[in-house]
Amino acid sequence: MAGVLLWVICPTENASFATSSLLSLVPKSGSQVRRYSKVCSRLKFSTGVFAAASLSSVVANPPRSSVEKVYEVVLKQAALVREQKKERISDVVAGNDQAESMSRGDLLNGAYNRCGDVCAEYAKTFYLGTLLMTPERRRAVWAIYVWCRRTDELVDGPNASHITPKALDRWEQRLNDLFEGRPYDMYDAALSSTVSKYPVDIQPFKDMIKGMRMDLKKSRYKDFDELYLYCYYVAGTVGLMSVPVMGIAPESKASTESVYNAALALGIANQLTNILRDVGEDARRGRIYLPQDELAQAGLSDEDIFKGKVTDKWRSFMKGQIKRARMFFDEAEKGIAELNAASRWPVWASLLLYKQILDAIEVNDYDNFTKRAYVGKAKKLASLPIAYGRALMLGSSKFAEPARS
Numbered sequence: 001m002a003g004v005l006l007w008v009i010c011p012t013e014n015a016s017f018a019t020s021s022l023l024s025l026v027p028k029s030g031s032q033v034r035r036y037s038k039v040c041s042r043l044k045f046s047t048g049v050f051a052a053a054s055l056s057s058v059v060a061n062p063p064r065s066s067v068e069k070v071y072e073v074v075l076k077q078a079a080l081v082r083e084q085k086k087e088r089i090s091d092v093v094a095g096n097d098q099a100e101s102m103s104r105g106d107l108l109n110g111a112y113n114r115c116g117d118v119c120a121e122y123a124k125t126f127y128l129g130t131l132l133m134t135p136e137r138r139r140a141v142w143a144i145y146v147w148c149r150r151t152d153e154l155v156d157g158p159n160a161s162h163i164t165p166k167a168l169d170r171w172e173q174r175l176n177d178l179f180e181g182r183p184y185d186m187y188d189a190a191l192s193s194t195v196s197k198y199p200v201d202i203q204p205f206k207d208m209i210k211g212m213r214m215d216l217k218k219s220r221y222k223d224f225d226e227l228y229l230y231c232y233y234v235a236g237t238v239g240l241m242s243v244p245v246m247g248i249a250p251e252s253k254a255s256t257e258s259v260y261n262a263a264l265a266l267g268i269a270n271q272l273t274n275i276l277r278d279v280g281e282d283a284r285r286g287r288i289y290l291p292q293d294e295l296a297q298a299g300l301s302d303e304d305i306f307k308g309k310v311t312d313k314w315r316s317f318m319k320g321q322i323k324r325a326r327m328f329f330d331e332a333e334k335g336i337a338e339l340n341a342a343s344r345w346p347v348w349a350s351l352l353l354y355k356q357i358l359d360a361i362e363v364n365d366y367d368n369f370t371k372r373a374y375v376g377k378a379k380k381l382a383s384l385p386i387a388y389g390r391a392l393m394l395g396s397s398k399f400a401e402p403a404r405s
């Protein structure tokens with residue numbers, strides 16, 4: 001069914017990009033390769049490369065993998081952007097762009113500025129990066145940031161122990177309302193304004209809430225497929241929310257899907273990194289966000305995680321996990337050049353900073369039980385000009401279709 005669906009919505013060229021992209025995302029060993037090769041076979045099937053008969057002998061109606069489910073969202077988001085871009089252009093041509101009234105505009109400016117304050121307080125470096133964007137885009141990113149931060153605070157903040165699935169239902173209702181132009185408070189008003197201006201779809205926001213719901217009831221992940229879905233919900237979604245605001249460079253020749261795929265990869269990479277950094281902290285809350293089957297294959301159990309002793313088995317397990325996170329970062333890098341020039345720097349900066357957390361875990365000799373891997377101020381500062389240089393030099397015009405390579 002999924003194969004057929006992809007065949008309908010996904011042009012052949014893009015489906016084959018998806019296939020190669022998926023293959024490049026996973027380590028080339030063990031059970032994952034087998035699982036992902038199933039996914040890839042199904043994607044190839046959708047392009048007509050494989051005959052249905054040969055496929056059915058390989059996979060007899062396997063359950064849809066997380067990669068497939070998430071990729072459908074990516075395709076939908078990309079299609080929406082293409083459609084709304086056309087609508088927006090025709091609106092402007094027809095002179096239908098309504099100016100906001102002055103008093104409403106003032107209130108809205110205040111709301112956006114408050115979002116900027118929150119962002120500056122919680123994510124200083126990222127905030128600095130947004131200052132390079134156009135004022136319009138910058139405040140839209142702040143509004144998205146604040147909504148994500150508040151959503152995460154529901155399950156991770158000081159009131160988290162009182163949070164029930166009902167409270168998340170109410171949060172989702174507020175989300176629906178703000179998308180329909182009925183914001184509940186000023187932060188919601190800023191996001192409501194943002195989603196009315198940019199082709200941002202509600203799906204990734206809903207999916208993030210789904211991730212928080214998942215986090216309330218689930219504390220173990222059977223395999224990477226389950227973990228991938230969780231990472232998409234809480235972090236890959238951020239990439240999908242951000243691209244319509246950051247904008248794709250007008251000169252970009254890459255497909256919209258490939259840019260979305262890179263954005264998704266950045267979110268997944270960041271979340272995998274978060275997870276690897278916080279193994280000890282999460283274990284103290286009774287949580288293990290590591291694939292259970294991979295732990296077992298490495299000869300490790302939940303008990304080993306709770307004991308928190310760095311052994312050779314742990315080191316070797318961690319090496320594999322770090323390698324996978326880096327592969328997602330690599331995938332993300334290919335898409336940054338396709339973003340609008342002014343959006344590249346903050347994205348490069350956040351990528352380089354997050355990626356260095358993986359290096360810090362290595363420097364700590366894989367002790368993520370008792371030591372927190374962090375990137376020192378000097379390294380953070382040094383990353384900024386590097387990010388700036390890459391943003392400047394790696395523009396889309398130089399690499400025709402980089403995300404497909």
Ligand SMILES: CC(C)=CCC/C(C)=C/CC/C(C)=C/CC/C(C)=C/[C@@H]1[C@@H](COP(=O)(O)OP(=O)(O)O)[C@]1(C)CC/C=C(\C)CC/C=C(\C)CCC=C(C)C
Nearest residue numbers: 144145148149152235238239242262263267270335346350
């Ligand atoms: C083509 C291309 C590469 C485009 C770039 C797309 C893009 C901007 C992707 C952003 C990816 C990103 C920053 C993802 C956030 C991942 C993340 C850290 C998720 C965290 C979830 C929960 O984690 P956990 O509870 O385990 O950890 P903590 O201890 O709580 O940290 C989150 C906390 C979810 C909430 C996410 C945010 C608050 C970040 C939102 C960020 C933005 C909207 C701006 C992104 C823009 C830039 C420039 C990076």
Ligand SMILES: [Mn+2]
Nearest residue numbers: 152153155156
């Ligand atoms: Mn959190």
